[in-house]
Amino acid sequence: MYGMKDKAIEKLIQAEAKRQFEGLEMIPSENHTSTDVLKALGSRLTDKYSEGYPGKRYYGGCEFVDQVENLARDRAKKLFGVDHANVQPYSGSPANLAVYFALVDPGDTVMGMHLYYGGHMTHGLKVNFSGTLYHSVQYHTGKDGYLDYDEMAGMVTKEKPKLIFVGATAYPRIFDWKKLRDIADLNKAWLVADISHIAGLVVGGVHPSPVGFADVITTTTHKTLRGPRGAMILCNGNPSSPLKAVERKAENLPTLIDRAIIPGLQGGPHNHQTAAIAVALGEAATPEFKAYAKQIVKNAQTLAKELAGKGYNLVTGGTDNHLLLIDLTNKKIIGAEAEAALGKAGITVNKNTVPFDPRPPFSPSGIRMGTPALTTRGMKESEMVQVAEWIDTAITHSSDEKILNKLSNDIKTLAKQFPLPSDK
Ligand SMILES: Cc1ncc(COP(=O)(O)O)c(C=O)c1O
Known part of the structure; x- marks a missing residue:
């Protein structure tokens, strides 16, 4: 695709691009840049x-x-x-x-x-x-x-x-x-x-x-x-x-x-x-970006509402911005396990400490997730409702490989309908 002479690096770049394209990047500090960038x-x-x-x-x-x-x-x-x-x-x-x-x-x-x-x-x-x-x-x-x-x-x-x-x-x-x-x-x-x-x-x-x-x-x-x-x-x-x-x-x-x-x-x-x-x-500086920023927050708030409705304990009870911090203690799963299960399903988040976390920072009680990258791909509230459903299924069935596999296929199907900026 890039026509590089260094095939070893080219292969890895392509593999990473594919991983991003076929999955849902929900680490709140990440995004997908434009082709001009x-x-x-x-x-x-x-x-x-x-x-x-x-x-x-x-x-x-x-x-x-x-x-x-x-x-x-x-x-x-x-x-x-x-x-x-x-x-x-x-x-x-x-x-x-x-x-x-x-x-x-x-x-x-x-x-x-x-x-x-x-x-x-x-x-x-x-x-x-x-x-x-x-x-x-x-x-x-x-x-x-x-x-x-x-x-x-x-x-x-x-x-x-x-x-x-x-x-x-x-x-x-x-x-x-x-x-x-x-x-x-x-x-x-x-x-x-x-x-x-x-x-x-x-x-x-x-x-x-x-x-x-x-x-x-x-x-x-x-x-x-x-x-x-x-x-x-x-x-x-x-x-x-x-x-x-x-x-x-x-x-x-x-x-x-x-x-x-x-x-x-x-x-x-x-x-x-x-x-x-x-x-x-x-x-x-464009009006499109203003609309994008608004949508990031709308998406995060939709995700927050959906997950709260499924019994997830959101730090502060919700969000004003692009990210959610979830304390998983009541779900009987720790952050690293949830991160791994979601990863298998194709949703990338990160384990995170929550305020007053009784667990150590390398194995904290929570996960952190955000909407900037998904919003860049054009996803809106209806996709967030679906994503919340998948997040809940992956966490609830974190050790069921069959369910995680099925989820991974469903997620790929959705993700492919929302290309990264460079693939549009
Ligand atoms: C609030 C804040 N400040 C600074 C940084 C550091 O940025 P960098 O990773 O580019 O060094 C980060 C990165 O996560 C951040 O979240």
């Missing part, structure tokens, strides 16, 4: 070195990659409504690392949501750089699964963090950015919104934007935003701050961020990735 990723831009920023490079021959990066930056600024965008972070984790590097010093107190309650590793987990280089204090959700804003406020007053990360990898509800700003202001802390999961929902107008509340916003580009793997750091401030002896104040944020990326952390930007980000941002 794939074309930009597979272009000659990957050959080019261009350390620095447009107009200020350490390499010659950058006249075209400068234009690519400027387009990506301009589209990001317009789409999110900010005056500065750095599109060079290699991925979400390095983007977050850059923000710490820009705004705090090793040993400073930082705050983030605990991984087991929905946060990301880079938000201060003890075994991550963010929990070893910095004095990390972690906030949680309440028993109801909702972010515990009161606990956060108390922690800020007591621990006096200099920086607070807000954003999640497994949180099904909306963030109240105004409340979070007020909490950060209790200690004049930097508020960093990591909207990696929800960026597509934010630009689609179905999740409130942190712009105007957070000092800095980080996001991956490959989840609901539906771009290539990559990340961006967004902020407002005066981009013409002098480069020397920059004070850590709001007006200097663009300079602090840019310097943290290079020379602070990274070398040459991945120009093919930057071009693909520009393409995705162009796509995300």
Whole structure:
């Protein structure tokens, strides 16, 4: 299909494409990119070195990659409504690392949501750089699964963090950015919104934007935003701050961020990735994308309603966004077993901790699933009703190979009616 000389790799690429096409990808951080995004990723831009920023490079021959990066930056600024965008972070984790590097010093107190309650590793987990280089204090959700804003406020007053990360990898509800700003202001802390999961929902107008509340916003580009793997750091401030002896104040944020990326952390930007980000941002600015974002949420809410109706215990009782977190304790099955059974049937989800999980993180009580990828394929509410039925059958009959086999065939039949963007 690709006509590659390296048959070993070609075969694996084809096998993965087939797996995606014939199954249902329900990992909420995944999506299916457009053919234009794939074309930009597979272009000659990957050959080019261009350390620095447009107009200020350490390499010659950058006249075209400068234009690519400027387009990506301009589209990001317009789409999110900010005056500065750095599109060079290699991925979400390095983007977050850059923000710490820009705004705090090793040993400073930082705050983030605990991984087991929905946060990301880079938000201060003890075994991550963010929990070893910095004095990390972690906030949680309440028993109801909702972010515990009161606990956060108390922690800020007591621990006096200099920086607070807000954003999640497994949180099904909306963030109240105004409340979070007020909490950060209790200690004049930097508020960093990591909207990696929800960026597509934010630009689609179905999740409130942190712009105007957070000092800095980080996001991956490959989840609901539906771009290539990559990340961006967004902020407002005066981009013409002098480069020397920059004070850590709001007006200097663009300079602090840019310097943290290079020379602070990274070398040459991945120009093919930057071009693909520009393409995705162009796509995300269309009315079709707005409709897509709305449908992601409608689909997730339909799935939530159906599964709740079948006795599934949804953390917070439902969802406002693209994902569901399900505590399987009452179903007498653990997350890993459900993940395996669903996998055999052709539905890819991941095992996940649930708030106050009594089980260890490698064998947690729950599963996490989402609708961005299925929605990209054109699935709507009626398909979600069917998918919920299949999920329930697979979990209820998790060790019945015959039933799982039959499910796998039914799922393939449906999946093939909804091609991936590149197969359309
Ligand atoms: C909230 C959040 N931040 C950051 C990241 C890190 O992104 P990456 O995997 O690209 O390093 C993720 C990825 O899952 C995430 O969910």
